[in-house]
Amino acid sequence: MTTSEERMKILNMIQEGKISAEEGMQLLNALDQVDRKAAKAEKADKVSGGPAAARFFRVMVTDVDSGKTRVNVRLPISVVMAGAKMGARFSPEVEGLDIQQLMKMVESGTTGKIVDVFDDQDGEHVEVFIE
Template identity: 40%
Template sequence: MATSSEERLAVLRLLQEGKITPQEAAKLLEALETPAAATASTAPKASWLHIRITDLTTQKVRVNVTLPATMVRAGLKLGSRFGSELEGLDPELLATFLAQGEPGVLIDMVDEKDRERIEVFLD
């Protein structure tokens, strides 16, 4: 399956906005193409990472973000150069979860302090 033009456009927008360098854009575009070629003959992998935060008091979804899994994988590869840690989430665990490509839940927790339910899953 080919990388969608939306994903490529997102990388080009980041480049145009000056948020990434041309070299970083080239690496992201290359990374977006690599998984598609590698999985062409295998079973389809999950393609979307969902992040959802629900207010437990009102039961309303406050954050609902859906990202292409290939974009997240490429971002993790690029982000590893900077050594930044995501608070409360091991980047290696996320990378492994994405590499497996099987639908499932990575995080499903309740933050009692902020009265929020946090869900991160792949489908």
């Protein structure tokens, strides 16, 4: 959202003769358009489930010794959530994974790294992201 300070700067530029009144009106109208777009985006965020509604679920497995990526899978979050809901019916407890907590994180718009594990036995670094 634009601030009254930004609007005052435009008005001062008109007063000082740096820009014409017509140019000032164009700038003020542009600020109004930015405000309207921001308001629409904010409304859409509320409907979609958050400011940065998660769209993808990524799993990366890296070899600790070489640094090479062994696995890099990126799936649409809708596919993962549908699979998680079905899987929860048949296997309500998966060791170390709380499906309900994952679903709440996605619904709240959480993004970023949610799992970061080093497996010393297999020499792997496992990372899971919601993007």
